[in-house]
Amino acid sequence: MADGEANPDSVQAVQYLDDLLNKTLHLHITDGRMFVGQLKCTDNERNIILAMTHEYRQPSQADVKLAAERHEKGGLSGNVKVGMRKRFLGLVVVPGQYIEKVESCWTTSITSQI
Amino acid sequence: MPEDDLAEEAARLTINGDNSDRGDLGFVAKRLAQEARQTLSSSGGSRGIRDVTEEFTVAAKQLQPGQLVKDEYFTLFEAVGALEIMDPKMDSGYVPLGDTLEPDFDVCKGLPAEQVLWIMDELLRLTAVWHDGYPLSQTIFTSLHVDRLLSPDNRPPYQLSYGDMTLRIMTVEEQLVHIVLRAYCVALVKSCALVLHTIQSQNFYEEEDFVTHLFGRELLPSTGANDAIKLLDEAVKFLDGAEVRQVMRAALLERLHFAQTYISLLITNSADWNTLAAMGRLAETHKLAQPIPEAFSDKVQRQLATSTPPRPMIAISWDEALQRWTEFCADVVEADRLTCFDVCQSPHALHRAIWAFAYREPQPNTFARAYLQTILFASEQITEGMAFFDLMLTDMRDLALAGDVLADPQSFLIEMPSDSRHRCSRIIEMFMDKAFDEYMNLYRMVCQNRCRIRRTFTQSVAIFDSLETEAMKTDAELESITPGIVLPHEDGSGKVALNPLTSWVKYHRLQTMAWTTQLGFETDIYLPHELSMMYWYLMVFAQRRCKLVEHIERFLAARRKRFASSRDARPDDEAAASQEWLAVLHKQADFEASLSSALWQLTELLMTLGILQPPKRDYAQEQLLYDVRMKSYLGIAHDPIPTLEEYMSAAQSDQSVGETCNNVNSTIADAKGCLAFLKKTNPEQGKYVGTEEQWKREIKQLETTCVAVAVQTSQLRRVADKHGKLVSVARDASMKGMLEVSIPLPGSRYHGWWVVPQIRERKK
Numbered sequence: 097m098a099d100g101e102a103n104p105d106s107v108q109a110v111q112y113l114d115d116l117l118n119k120t121l122h123l124h125i126t127d128g129r130m131f132v133g134q135l136k137c138t139d140n141e142r143n144i145i146l147a148m149t150h151e152y153r154q155p156s157q158a159d160v161k162l163a164a165e166r167h168e169k170g171g172l173s174g175n176v177k178v179g180m181r182k183r184f185l186g187l188v189v190v191p192g193q194y195i196e197k198v199e200s201c202w203t204t205s206i207t208s209q210i
Numbered sequence: 211m212p213e214d215d216l217a218e219e220a221a222r223l224t225i226n227g228d229n230s231d232r233g234d235l236g237f238v239a240k241r242l243a244q245e246a247r248q249t250l251s252s253s254g255g256s257r258g259i260r261d262v263t264e265e266f267t268v269a270a271k272q273l274q275p276g277q278l279v280k281d282e283y284f285t286l287f288e289a290v291g292a293l294e295i296m297d298p299k300m301d302s303g304y305v306p307l308g309d310t311l312e313p314d315f316d317v318c319k320g321l322p323a324e325q326v327l328w329i330m331d332e333l334l335r336l337t338a339v340w341h342d343g344y345p346l347s348q349t350i351f352t353s354l355h356v357d358r359l360l361s362p363d364n365r366p367p368y369q370l371s372y373g374d375m376t377l378r379i380m381t382v383e384e385q386l387v388h389i390v391l392r393a394y395c396v397a398l399v400k401s402c403a404l405v406l407h408t409i410q411s412q413n414f415y416e417e418e419d420f421v422t423h424l425f426g427r428e429l430l431p432s433t434g435a436n437d438a439i440k441l442l443d444e445a446v447k448f449l450d451g452a453e454v455r456q457v458m459r460a461a462l463l464e465r466l467h468f469a470q471t472y473i474s475l476l477i478t479n480s481a482d483w484n485t486l487a488a489m490g491r492l493a494e495t496h497k498l499a500q501p502i503p504e505a506f507s508d509k510v511q512r513q514l515a516t517s518t519p520p521r522p523m524i525a526i527s528w529d530e531a532l533q534r535w536t537e538f539c540a541d542v543v544e545a546d547r548l549t550c551f552d553v554c555q556s557p558h559a560l561h562r563a564i565w566a567f568a569y570r571e572p573q574p575n576t577f578a579r580a581y582l583q584t585i586l587f588a589s590e591q592i593t594e595g596m597a598f599f600d601l602m603l604t605d606m607r608d609l610a611l612a613g614d615v616l617a618d619p620q621s622f623l624i625e626m627p628s629d630s631r632h633r634c635s636r637i638i639e640m641f642m643d644k645a646f647d648e649y650m651n652l653y654r655m656v657c658q659n660r661c662r663i664r665r666t667f668t669q670s671v672a673i674f675d676s677l678e679t680e681a682m683k684t685d686a687e688l689e690s691i692t693p694g695i696v697l698p699h700e701d702g703s704g705k706v707a708l709n710p711l712t713s714w715v716k717y718h719r720l721q722t723m724a725w726t727t728q729l730g731f732e733t734d735i736y737l738p739h740e741l742s743m744m745y746w747y748l749m750v751f752a753q754r755r756c757k758l759v760e761h762i763e764r765f766l767a768a769r770r771k772r773f774a775s776s777r778d779a780r781p782d783d784e785a786a787a788s789q790e791w792l793a794v795l796h797k798q799a800d801f802e803a804s805l806s807s808a809l810w811q812l813t814e815l816l817m818t819l820g821i822l823q824p825p826k827r828d829y830a831q832e833q834l835l836y837d838v839r840m841k842s843y844l845g846i847a848h849d850p851i852p853t854l855e856e857y858m859s860a861a862q863s864d865q866s867v868g869e870t871c872n873n874v875n876s877t878i879a880d881a882k883g884c885l886a887f888l889k890k891t892n893p894e895q896g897k898y899v900g901t902e903e904q905w906k907r908e909i910k911q912l913e914t915t916c917v918a919v920a921v922q923t924s925q926l927r928r929v930a931d932k933h934g935k936l937v938s939v940a941r942d943a944s945m946k947g948m949l950e951v952s953i954p955l956p957g958s959r960y961h962g963w964w965v966v967p968q969i970r971e972r973k974k
Contacts (some may be wrong), residue, residue, distance in 0.1 A: 108271030112265065113279040122259055125295065129303065137280035137289065142266070145284075145292055145873060151303055156311070162363060162372050165223035183303075186517030187291040200265045203257040 113138060116200060121146065123190050124197035129153055129192060130180075142192030149188045153181040226322060241283040267812055280696045293519060298689065302511045308474035313507040317358045318371045320383025323458035324500035326391050329355065329467040331492070331499055333398055335531040339524045340402070341538060341575050345421040347514050348521050350402065352506045354527035355387075356395050358435055366394065366432035382453050387698040390462060393445035396430060397469040399437040403429040403474035405577055412583035412657075419659055420576040426515030435477050442470045459496035468492065481546035489541035493532055498746075512889040520837035534575075541570060541578035549585050554593035555898035557605040558791075561895070564656045566904040568663070579657045586653060602642055602649055608897075609717060610710040610762050612788030616688065617710075630692050637691075641684040641711055648673045652718065664729035668842040669723050674719035678848045681711040695768050715760060716848070720755045723843065724748060724802065730824040738838065738953045739824040741965060742817055745810035747840075754849065766792065790895040794888065799885035801912070805964065808877040808919050811862060813967060815870045815926070817864045819935075820946040822967070864901065870940060871927045878916050878923075885913055911961040920967045925969045948972060 116135050123131045123144060131152075133146030155163070155178045164179040221251075273279065293298040305311050321329075333356070336349040348355055359368045370392055404633045406422055406429075414420055446466050449459055468489050475483055503508075511520050526534075548563035552609045567574065567582060574582075591597045603617060611617035616638065628884060642853040648670055655666045688694075690709060699706045707743055727748045730736055735742050773782040816822040837844065838852040843851045862870055883903075889909055893899045926949070952968045959965060 106272045106274075108277055109269035110608055112269045113273075116262075116266075117279070117281045124272065127296070127305065128294075131295065135281075136284045138270060140270055140275055141279050145280075145289060147284075153303075153311075154929040159363070165373065183513060183595065184515040184517075185293060187292040189289070190295045190296055193271070194296050196263075197261060198263045199259040200258060200262050201259050 111196060118202045122197075122199040122201070123195055124199075125190060125194045126196055127194075130184075131188060133188065136187075142195060144192070144195065144198075145187070145189045147187050149185045150182050151185050155180060222390040235610065238506075249748060250481060273781050275293065277971060279887070291555070293517070298520075300519045302514070302516055302518075305512065311509075311512060313354060313504070313509050315354050315388075315507070318354050319507075320381050320385075321387050321391075322383055322500070322503065323386055323454050323462060324498060325502040325505075326354050326386045327458065327461055327465070327495075328351070328499035328501050329391060329505050330394055330462070331496055331528065333395070334465070334468070334492070334535075335526070335528055336524075337398060337402075338534040338538075339526060340576060342421045342534065343406075343576065344524050345423055345425075345521070346402070346427075347423075347511050347516060348426050348508070348523055349516065350398065351425065351427070352508055352510055352523055353395070354397060354505050354507060354510070355391060355836040356850060357510045359392070359395055360427045361398065362427075368433060385448060385452065386462075389448050390445045390466070393438075393441035394465060394469050396433060397442050397473050399429050400433065400438040401469075401473045401476055404435060404473070408476075408479075408581040408584060409576055411588070413654055414576050414580060416658065418662070419579075424782075425515075435473055438473060439470060442466055442473075458497075458498065461498050464489065464492055474876055479581075481542060483539040484543040487536055487635060488544075493529075496528060497747070537572060538575060538578060541567075541574040542581055544570065544691065545574075545582040545585065546576060548900055549582070549593070550900065551593050554596055554601075555604075556608070556621060556897050556899065557601050558608065558897040559899045559901070560592070560601075561656075562842060562901045562904075564653055568656050568660070568902045569904075573660070580685075583657050587650070597644070598650060599642065600966075602646065605649070606710070606714050607784070608788055608791065610708065610713045613773060613785035614694075614710070614764060615693065618781075628738055628828075635692050637684055637687050638711070641680060644680055645677050645715065648677065649718075652722075660729065661733055663728055664733060667726045667729070671719060671726065671842060672845055674715055674722060675846045675848055677716045681715045683708065684852060685709040685711050695772075697764055706761075708762070713762055717755070717758055717762075719848075720751055720844075722756070724751045727751065728957045731965055732956055732957050732962045737824070738822055738951070739965075741818060741953070741967070742810055742813040743836075743839075743857060744859065745806045745813060747851065748806040749803050750812055750852060752799050752806060754798040756796060756803060759799060763789070763792050763796070764805055775959050787894070791897055794896045797884045797887050800882050801888070802882035804877050804884065805912070805916065805919075808881065809873045809964070811870055811874050811877070812919065812926075814861060814863075815874075815940055815950055816949075816967060817865065818861075818940045818943075819867070819949075820944045821949050821951050821969075864939055866937050867930045867940050867943060868927065868936040871923050872931075874923045878920050882913070882916050883914070885909055901930055910962070912964075914960040915964045918960060922969045923972070924968060929969075929971045 118134050120132060121135050121144070123146070124144070125131070131146060131149050131151055133149030134143065136147050137145040159181070160176075160178050164176050167176045182189055215448075293302075296304055298304050298306065333350065333353055336352070340346060340349040348372055348939065351360070355370060358364065358370050370388055403768070409420055410422060415424060446463060449463055449466070452459065454462070468486070471486050471489070474480075485961060506518065506523070508523050517591065518894050547566060548567055549560070553559050553563050558601060564582070568579075586592055600619070603619065603622075607614075607617035615621055615631060616634055618631075622635040624632040624635065626632055651666065651670060656664055658666065685707075687710075694708055694710075696705045696707050698704075727744055730744065766785055770782060770785050772791070773785065776782070820941045833854060862873075865873075888896070893902055893905075897906065927936065929949055930943075930945065933945065935945060947972065950970045950972050952970075953965060954968060956962060
């Protein structure tokens with residue numbers, strides 16, 4: 097649990113971050129990779145610990161070329177889909193200085209919200 | 211929605227027990243429930259992502275330095291294991307400035323034969339390292355050709371090129387890569403799959419012995435091992451007609467034959483690994499190879515699923531790798547020999563054989579030990595005609611019930627329910643059922659690494675102890691149906707029965723207690739000042755074993771007297787063989803008691819004289835230290851171990867230094883006498899068929915150990931005499947500063963189980 101502070105801004109900030117705990121975040125970092133995992137911990141330097149993390153990379157030129165070739169060979173029409181490269185890492189800590197973008201996932205469901 | 215149901219289930223997850231926030235199980239359950247809830251997304255609604263960078267950054271800045279917002283169940287202890295992204299030491303996906311993500315090497319380009327040869331040899335080297343327990347990410351997966359074949363982008367039939375190569379006319383060099391090297395890689399990968407299957411089907415310890423992690427890759431699932439052999443055949447055919455220098459052709463063919471033999475041996479689970487070992491010619495042609503290190507890279511780790519930091523590639527030399535292969539093959543062949551039909555007829559001989567295997571130098575690798583376990587445990591029987599049940603019954607018969615109708619296999623076939631043999635057999639079977647797992651562990655656990663043998667046997671002691679209770683009940687039942695021989699008690703008071711099953715369990719318990727202590731010496735877990743106490747306990751365990759064997763022998767002798775008048779010679783022959791063997795067991799226990807007694811007295815003298823001392827420990831208490839050290843034995847209910855007080859009162863410190871030295875020498879003489887007897891035993895008498903060489907070697911080592919003890923004692927005596935301490939009572943004498951003692955480390959002892967302190971005079 098986070099320690100509360102007398103400062104109302106601070107209390108609100110802590111509440112905001114607390115609400116994000118265990119939610120899935122997408123972190124985009126300076127070298128182009130993306131990390132998708134559950135938020136477990138953060139601090140005032142914006143260092144972020146994610147659990148059950150997958151690392152995603154933009155496909156390379158070679159990947160795009162291969163996907164295009166296979167698309168053609170398969171006689172498919174329409175746009176070529178190139179998947180991002182993905183691998184499982186587990187528990188990671190992303191230092192705040194390298195984070196360029198933070199995205200959170202939202203869902204609405206037919207039944208109640210979890 | 212099914213996922214919602216699951217999420218609800220997970221949310222309701224509780225485990226009975228301590229439900230407080232910090233209670234371990236409740237804690238874990240809540241944590242699991244939480245993560246499960248998050249992972250299972252509710253479907254049927256809409257979802258999206260939202261950029262919260264601004265809000266998040268602003269909020270984070272509001273926190274105090276050092277203030278954390280963290281999940282209540284997330285401990286900082288775990289945080290230590292988190293991989294730090296962008297730190298090159300932790301982040302396997304980090305690409306330094308100026309470097310490329312992927313190695314700049316075209317796996318499809320043709321290569322000259324010399325370089326293909328080098329790659330094949332390098333893969334062989336890396337396979338040897340993998341067998342030693344290093345993960346695939348540091349070994350075989352670092353080959354860029356293998357990496358391409360295993361890439362998630364690749365599809366069956368797993369070519370090196372993603373494009374269509376069939377329309378091209380390939381150069382010889384291209385064919386060497388796409389036909390020969392590819393076939394070799396495929397075969398090696400399928401061999402890995404087979405090795406993993408064998409290892410994972412048996413007992414082993416992940417990370418300690420071997421790493422089975424596949425890093426998110428699959429090992430060519432659509433290609434079978436037999437397909438790999440076909441590919442190798444095609445490669446051989448190609449090479450035979452290819453435009454390649456003769457000497458290179460021969461060298462490449464050798465590698466292909468190696469790969470074929472290796473995978474064939476794995477498929478058939480054959481033991482004919484001598485054929486592989488005979489391929490030592492590889493060593494000669496290796497010099498023809500031309501290095502092409504660019505074909506291997508640890509950059510492959512950037513794309514492997516791993517929760518560990520990046521690891522370096524392993525460097526062992528080609529010669530060392532070949533040496534490993536040779537030893538590996540020899541181990542598999544030996545595993546087969548040691549478990550041959552003849553050896554398996556005697557449980558004790560088989561047991562000795564497994565110990566002998568475990569003590570091969572260097573220790574057999576994980577696959578070889580898994581292979582041995584496969585031979586013994588994969589089928590329903592130990593060997594042809596010897597089911598596990600038969601093995602156990604033979605063990606009981608050999609030890610305690612030779613010639614007795616109770617353990618006669620024929621008795622177990624009687625179907626008439628009123629027959630006492632039928633009734634007794636069913637009772638014995640029920641007991642054997644209870645003892646089965648732990649009994650088979652006596653064989654299986656010796657196939658593990660040395661430290662694990664000690665640790666699992668330590669747990670066995672407690673299990674045997676509780677089995678002894680069962681055995682006593684069973685013996686009482688048997689006695690009521692078929693009363694056995696009754697003899698006067700050794701100390702004259704009252705009568706005593708054999709209690710064969712109790713004796714059998716007790717024997718194994720005492721033997722296991724001795725082994726755990728001996729393995730403790732071998733794995734160096736005792737501090738120098740503890741040697742004295744541990745040797746004393748070893749002596750006590752050995753003495754109890756002696757007494758037990760004597761107890762069994764009395765009844766065996768009495769049983770033989772009854773056979774004298776019978777016409778059937780078989781029971782008497784059986785009893786005679788058992789008698790000879792029990793005499794051997796007796797002598798072995800005698801020896802152990804004598805040698806441990808000598809070492810106890812010697813090390814105790816060294817302590818009394820102030821030469822061997824415990825470290826300064828202000829807060830240590832003797833009883834607490836004792837409890838921790840003897841923890842595994844404290845719970846024994848049947849004939850509990852002597853207490854700390856009993857050990858301390860056995861101390862000999864009121865004797866003179868000279869007297870103690872004399873006692874040590876006479877005890878050593880007793881030990882040597884036992885060895886002389888054992889030397890004259892033949893394999894049938896001692897039940898060491900199959901391990902004759904190890905028997906002889908061990909006796910030699912033990913003889914040397916005895917001599918060493920005598921030598922050290924005379925050293926001590928000489929210096930004591932020089933300083934006029936010989937006739938002083940040990941307790942009152944101090945020889946601090948006059949002598950130095952060093953304790954030989956494991957590996958530099960005459961026999962790994964016996965620690966003989968090295969005594970030297972300290973020169974002024």
